[in-house]
Amino acid sequence: MKTTISMIKADVGGFPGHVSVHPELMKIAEEMLAKAKKEKKITDYFVGKCGDDLNLILSHTKGVDNKEIHSLAWDVFKAGTEVAKKLKLYGAGQDLLSDAFSGNIRGMGPGVAELEFPERKSEPIICFMMDKTDPGAFNLPVYRMFADPFNTPGLVIDPTMQGGFRFEVYDTVQGRKITFKTPEEMYSMLAFVGSRSRYVIKRVYPGPGNKVPENEAVCCVSTEKLSQIAGQYVGKDDPVAIVRAQSGLPAVGEVLEPFSFPHLVAGWMRGSHQGPLMPCSMEQATPTRLDGPPRVVALGFQLADGKLVGPFDIFADVAYDYTRQKANKIAEYMRRHGPFEPHRLPEEDLEYTNLPKLQEKFKDRFSKI
Numbered sequence: 001m002k003t004t005i006s007m008i009k010a011d012v013g014g015f016p017g018h019v020s021v022h023p024e025l026m027k028i029a030e031e032m033l034a035k036a037k038k039e040k041k042i043t044d045y046f047v048g049k050c051g052d053d054l055n056l057i058l059s060h061t062k063g064v065d066n067k068e069i070h071s072l073a074w075d076v077f078k079a080g081t082e083v084a085k086k087l088k089l090y091g092a093g094q095d096l097l098s099d100a101f102s103g104n105i106r107g108m109g110p111g112v113a114e115l116e117f118p119e120r121k122s123e124p125i126i127c128f129m130m131d132k133t134d135p136g137a138f139n140l141p142v143y144r145m146f147a148d149p150f151n152t153p154g155l156v157i158d159p160t161m162q163g164g165f166r167f168e169v170y171d172t173v174q175g176r177k178i179t180f181k182t183p184e185e186m187y188s189m190l191a192f193v194g195s196r197s198r199y200v201i202k203r204v205y206p207g208p209g210n211k212v213p214e215n216e217a218v219c220c221v222s223t224e225k226l227s228q229i230a231g232q233y234v235g236k237d238d239p240v241a242i243v244r245a246q247s248g249l250p251a252v253g254e255v256l257e258p259f260s261f262p263h264l265v266a267g268w269m270r271g272s273h274q275g276p277l278m279p280c281s282m283e284q285a286t287p288t289r290l291d292g293p294p295r296v297v298a299l300g301f302q303l304a305d306g307k308l309v310g311p312f313d314i315f316a317d318v319a320y321d322y323t324r325q326k327a328n329k330i331a332e333y334m335r336r337h338g339p340f341e342p343h344r345l346p347e348e349d350l351e352y353t354n355l356p357k358l359q360e361k362f363k364d365r366f367s368k369i
């Protein structure tokens, strides 16, 4: 029997501003999912949070894109919105773009990452949640986990990993996708995924010779808004991702290692700035300094017949203290640029901008040089 893991997330109200999820929102989600579990609609669940995003981690046997599962998540977000409205939380219901649920949550605002697979003898999974950034923030770490031998020693010394991996990449501007095979096409792939505001890694599959079959995705990143509304800028996504680990896949430590480097991502204040991605525990994921810096939380689980054994809140470990310090130093350095690039994003990537209005206002004052 196959297990499906669905990570579905939305910001349905922040407290205060865009900083965190109010305990009352966590409570309503917890109650509704406990009921769904009791009624056997899902096998298990965990209610997580990262910044102002409410994250539902669901295990079930219904496959990806399942109507019942998506509608359960939608109902939780709707109920959360009602609570948020009562408490006048900030941006109540902001990620629910439509009033009517059509059977699939994709394109309706919330972010989704799902994997379906037969559980192995032991099945460690890591659920990542990010806030104040977009799906492109996963490009560098996912590339490093599955394709960089300086990050993942297994690519060199585990014979079952020698066949490499395949990466499904979305072009969010033209609404098309392509698959690259590493290590053979590593340089070409990097030429694309290095442009992380346009090309985003969606899924990773094992290459030939792996213990996991080649058609079974082992990593999935949420890319909802960007990919749904191709060609139109619709803001930052605050993405999530699920990664399976060990036994021919990157070990848990190899999955986590890329996050020891606080790389620069797009997002932060008003979704319009570059800043370091800071790994932290769920409780520390409260972006306050200039609404940031951007955060990433990693929750580790072992699956036992669909039961989510865990979570283990990984970045609470002291081993990431140094990365957090470094992220704070980089945040300080970037902040000193104020409204100048590269702290502020280039014009086309700005989430909020009054530049078109200013261009209009001053257009007659420009003269030929």
Ligand code: F6R
Pocket (backbone or CB within 6 Å): 017, 018, 132, 133, 236, 267, 268, 269, 270, 271, 290, 291
């Ligand atoms: C970034 C984010 C915040 C807001 C900022 C302004 O993703 O959510 O930085 O952009 O707090 O918010 P508004 O325009 O709602 O006042």
Ligand code: MG
Pocket (backbone or CB within 6 Å): 011, 013, 014, 017, 018, 052, 090, 091, 094
């Ligand atoms: Mg918000």
Ligand code: MG
Pocket (backbone or CB within 6 Å): 011, 051, 052, 053, 131, 132, 238
């Ligand atoms: Mg958010």
